[in-house]
Amino acid sequence: MRPNKRDELVRNALDVFYRDGFHATGMDKLVAQTGISKTSMYKHFRTKEEMILAVLRLRDERFRNWFCRRLEEIADTPKERLLAVFDALHEWMTSPGFKGCMFIKAVAEFQNPEDPIHIQAATHKRMLLEYVQKIAVQAGADDPAGLARQLMLLKEGAIVTAVMWGNGDPALDAKAAAQALIATSGCR
Amino acid sequence: MRPNKRDELVRNALDVFYRDGFHATGMDKLVAQTGISKTSMYKHFRTKEEMILAVLRLRDERFRNWFCRRLEEIADTPKERLLAVFDALHEWMTSPGFKGCMFIKAVAEFQNPEDPIHIQAATHKRMLLEYVQKIAVQAGADDPAGLARQLMLLKEGAIVTAVMWGNGDPALDAKAAAQALIATSGCR
DNA sequence: CACTAAATGTACCGATCAGTAACCTTTGTC
């Protein structure tokens, strides 16, 4: 059984797009950096856009898996897990190679709301929001949906600010703010 | 006295870069959309990068002027002005042509922290933060710097989320969160 | 009117863009 070259391509392309951006990464650079021939690329994907969508799918899968698992590892109770969001965030931001959120960057480069790339990025964010909202329900918040939306605002803000300043400190500020919000949210 | 063509160029280029992105906007598109010849462009700016920097300077000047003036119009006391940040934010997000924060997008496209464009965008954010921090001092917050950073996290998060969902609702969530944070901050 | 600076049109540069055609090599399966 042949180890799927397509998956290898998507994995490598993910790194390049994440590091250098979407428009700034040409197919020739992808050939050079992934070691996979252009003909092979275009046998698996009809266009660059299709490839970006596949890359975003992988990124979504990887990130959500890591994020959700990490929350469960860090904290035991739902209320603690809401706060652990920002511990996981801080870990991510201070890990080597951190370059911000790929989906925020995708939306920044593909602003048209009808664009498949834009839509897929928004879907990722919606799924993360729903996951946090579930935890907020378990934690017994008075307005779990509202609390989840607020916490996610802090999270997105911390990510873009961490990229701006080049350090993970915004996650600490976000955690402090989250603590205050959770304290007044009616969580058990 | 000749009306400065250079300023006209920067004004028009601002619209195009804001709407379409930096890498996705070529100099030829700029010629077509601004009605200014490429030769003239390169008499005022040696490179595309220099032009982007000029565009960001104008954007910074315009936005900070509008934002600070708006806060003073909306609210009279420092404490009220901290909250008015999110009223102004909501006005901006629901205004026609809103396409997110140009500086967040600049950082997303120019991730290298040494890049002049990246640096200039970060400078804009730092100046906004310092402005809000001054208000927090006037409002008598126990930790004005920390409160200002938290409020700015909410602001950045609201901006990127508003672009994601395509509406201004995140500003309302951010305002609600800000209200809770300000309430526990020791502000008069 | 003469002079000058600013802005123009047109045509071009080499490099890169996304994407393709034709042909060859590897690899796993029967």
Next chain:
DNA sequence: GACAAAGGTTACTGATCGGTACATTTAGTG
């Protein structure tokens, strides 16, 4: 060993990239 699918090599397309050369026209000032 025959077969087929997957992957690779090389070279190419027309369009666009950022940027330039050069000659011409416009417009404000003395």
